[in-house]
Amino acid sequence: MLKISDLLKELNDIAPFSDSESWDNTGLLVGNMDDNVTGIITALDCSIDTVEEAVIKKANVIISHHPLIFPNASKVVNEGAGKVIRKLIKEDINMIAMHTNLDHQSNGVSHMIAEALGFHETEILLPRTGNFKKLRVNINAEAKDEFKENLLKYSPAGTMGEYTEVSYEYEVKGQFIPGEAADPAIGKAGQKEHVDEFVIECMFDGKDQQSVIDAVMQYHPYEVPAYDILSLDKASETGLGVKFNYGDTLESLTELIRVKTGINIVNTVKGNDDIIQTAAVIGGSGMSYADDVFNSGADVLITGDVKYHEAYDAKAAGFNIIDAGHYLEVIMKQGLAELLAQKIDVPVEASTISTNPFE
Template identity: 75%
Template sequence: MLKISDFLKKLDKIAPFSDSEHWDNTGLLVGNENDTVTGIITALDCSAGTVDEAVMQNANVIISHHPLIFPEISKVVNEGPGAVIRKLIKNDINLIAMHTNLDHQKNGVSHMIASELGYPETEILLPQKGNFKKLRVNINTENKEEFKENLLKNAPVGDMGDYTEVSYEYRVHGQFRPEDRANPTIGEAGKLEHVDEYVIECIFDGREQGAVIDAVRKYHPYEEPAYDIYSLDRKADTGLGVKFKYGDTLEALVKLIENKTGLKPVNIVKAGDGIINTVAVIGGAGMSYSEAVFHSGADVLITGDVKYHEAYDAKDRGQNIIDAGHYIEVLMTKYLAALIEEQIDVPVQPSKVSTNPFE
């Protein structure tokens, strides 16, 4: 049986909650970590209708993209978000939000939109500068393999893109003299000791530094392991939005969106008649990033919630914009359900309840 606490760890592998923006509210918003998962509904928003749907499906978990509790609320009464919260509690349904943490993944919401359009081969549009660090730790030859296996399997190190347990090693020669109060694994107190060792190197997320150090001390046979940690200047494999190669007109792209999604774009900013070679997608409201988007080489930005003056300025700058509406993010429900089904053996259903306020 899968507990909510363990399920959250599974979700963290899909889209780490630590990748959420500082202002966001993600993770378990309503519920009990000790509950057993019976079924899951994925939704763009959690409405009263979504809760009714979960009850009908015998699902006690709803995963919404948009947080129900956002921003902070000061009371829970039987209206607005409070009414939905009360309904969740009465029916023992857990609510989990996966918002900007899902947005920031290479297979996140923007990628899901591009995939629905028939373009699954995407790259991150605006990569984040990663807080990557490198661990270098010395280990004696006799204990190298055991230590390396424990470190790579149990510590948050060695993940590089689609690869795990990545490490590098090379031989070194070390020396040390234990003081009288030391309790050395190798050698004797007061005597200079020479040892053949290996250096093991691996990359890790800088936010996990405490856990990495704890693991080194736990699995290393030495009383005082010799290790170094270096900061690295490299981009992460996370970021905002995606882009893909296209090669047709703006009008053809608009028709493609309508045909593939069943949603009619809200507004179009056409700044020229040229061929659209590179399409950028930022699900939700992405106009605040438009300068960086077009600086990256995009010919058009598909996003939502475009304001009049944003559109006016974009056209003046020669930038093509497709306002596909914020609700286009609803496409994420079936793709997230598929990602979750790869992790667990529990029924997962995309919500069939429309939360589109413009219908």
């Protein structure tokens, strides 16, 4: 049986929880890691009605985009979010949040919105600068192959995109004098040694630094391995929003959104009369990124929660904005259900409950 802990691993493959913003609250928020999964409901929000839907459908997991609990929650009483939490516990239903980690994937929420409009070819709008590191470690020639195999097989080092166990190596000459209290793998205390060595280099995610260091210490034959860790400023394969080629007017794009999603546009800011060659999508609230979006070459930003002064400044700057509302993210329900159904055998359904507060 698939346990909650197993489900979280599958979800982490779809959208690593480490990609969540520091202020966010993702992962298992209510539940038990050891529970067996009987069925899953995907939702934008976890409401009382969503929990009742899960009960009717005999699903004991709700995966919502918006977290039910944020760090400043101080009580669980029978009102607001507390009422939902109490019902989740009473009905023995697990609740998992996939929020900004799902936002930051190339096939995440913004991509799902673009797909719903009929645009399947997208690219990351605002790529993250990845926290990448490079390990550079010296190893004697005789122990090189065994050490390299263990390092790349049993540590997070050497993964680059869809490739694993990636490394580079080159020959060097090593020199050292062991101290009297040393216990060297090669040589004798007090005598200078010259060793034929190799330098092995491999990349890893900065969050895994301690795991990589632990692996070096575990598998390296030297008492004190010589290694360096370098920080690299490199674009990540994740980021916020997506962009796609359009090639028509602002008015036609606005109508396309309404027809394809069934969601009425809140407001449109027409900053110019140019043809929209490149359209950008940031699901949820994206106006704080407007300058970066238009500096990237986008001709319109599709997002939600646009304030009056933000719209005023955008129009003055000649920017086109389509405020499709925060609820446009509801498209993620079906998108996430489809991604997850490809990975597990447990029934997965998109919630049929509307949590749109403006209806």
